[in-house]
Amino acid sequence: MIPVVLVTGFLGSGKTTFLKRQAARYRTRRVVYLVNDFAAVDVDGELVRRMGAQVVPISGGSIFCRCLVTDFIRVLRSLAHGEIGGGPPTGVVIEASGMADPRVVHKMLQETQLDQVFTLRRILAVIDPGTFHKLCRTLPNIKAQVACADTLLVSKVDRYDAAALVAVRAEAMAIQPAAAWVEMRHGEAECDIWDPAPLPATTGELAPCVDPNFHRFVVRDPIEGLEDFERRVALSGEGLYRAKGFLHAGERCYAVDASSSGIQHEECTGHPLPAPRLVCIVQGDRGAEIEGIWNAAAG
Ligand SMILES: Nc1nc2c(ncn2[C@@H]2O[C@H](COP(=O)(O)OP(=O)(O)OP(=O)(O)O)[C@@H](O)[C@H]2O)c(=O)[nH]1
Ligand SMILES: [Mg+2]
Incomplete structure (x- = not known):
């Protein structure tokens, strides 16, 4: 089975910064980074590729929306068949787009039988303490990202004081009490992404392609x-x-x-x-x- 790590988090929360660190750390492993940018041209994939990593960009929406899910499935199938990069990878790290609602991921893997090749090992939600409170009130997908996660990676801790972090922690843990809480500075976190963790059971639907927000x-x-x-x-x-x-x-x-x-x-x-x-x-x-x-x- 090929382990998969899914990284979620709102726009600009620090996902690519984290991926770049991972790419530097696991340089010798054949890890493929599947980078899903909401924008129509690939930017983040290029940033991770420049770290020497193998990247497959999927741009122009969310991999969990009806328009892009087929591209996502096609890429996973190609990876499973070893058609990308000359052989199946030893692991796949996915950066979801900022607005993604990842609750559907388990169902999607089951229905496509990709769960016979890939095992979802971790779901990490990156949280920016500066925006989290407001986003929780306005965008249901942010709560969904936290609800799915086994670990909350709290980014940009250099920018916030202890009281702000305590408040964000209380709010996030109320959504997903079982999640681990890991603080992160410029993508640096004490977290081995390949260590398996129990994932919350969630289910959801594919999102519509256009989000008026x-x-x-x-x-x-x-x-x-x-x-x-x-x-x-x-x-x-x-x-x-x-x-x-x-x-x-x-x-x-x-x-x-x-x-x-x-x-x-x-x-x-x-x-x-x-x-x-x-x-x-x-x-x-x-x-x-x-x-x-x-x-x-x-x-
Ligand atoms: N001060 C500070 N800035 C950070 C930290 N982590 C990330 N940033 C900055 O935050 C901005 C956004 O970081 P990205 O890693 O691109 O965020 P992202 O979640 O991948 O963004 P999207 O893919 O566009 O949703 C960049 O300017 C980073 O340099 C951190 O720990 N501290
Ligand atoms: Mg990014």
Whole structure:
């Protein structure tokens, strides 16, 4: 049986940061990272691939929605048959998209008989203490992610004081009292993802393909450097959940990222450099307005 680890968590909570650490840690094992980005072009897969890992991106929605589940099943079948990367992997790590409701995963594996090849070993929910309380009230899928998890990876603990963490812990443990609580800094956590853990029994349905709470778009024209990126993030305000991708400024290339924890950038090195691309996910009812900010010529 091929062990599978599912990593969930809202947009920008720290899933890819965690995967990058795992990719660095298990460099010698033939682990495949299946990276499901809600946006239509692959950004996170590229970031994990640049750590030397084998990545299969599934972009443009949730692997637990009706539109993408067939792609997800097809990829798992190909992995099982050893058609990706020359032989079956020793393990699969899946980054679910931020809004995914993973409760359906058990049923999906059973109905497709993929459970005869893959064993779901862990479900890890990444929680950002800064957004968790509000999201629990507004997005049922966030509670579903916690309800499914054997472990809650509490990210960004460098940003919050002990009292804030205690409050978040109480709220999360009320949803899933059996889950382990593990604190994480920049993707670093004391958690061996391949150690089996008892998983909560959950069941659910595949989600519809369109979620009116969110609007996503790809930025058409290149953004002219870091300042232009920062300016557009500021103009977008709170309605911007995520902006991420790669931008070129002269000879340099940067991985850029805006989330509830602010703006980050990191210079990319090596060859080839990633092609420029930028994706945004924004509040559904401000979709057209914020898309206009990003798809307007540099001011
Ligand atoms: N301060 C701080 N920032 C962090 C930490 N973990 C992640 N971040 C930052 O949070 C932002 C989002 O992190 P990602 O790992 O891309 O989050 P994600 O959950 O994969 O995001 P999506 O795939 O878009 O849903 C990035 O700018 C990270 O550098 C942490 O422990 N501390
Ligand atoms: Mg990610």
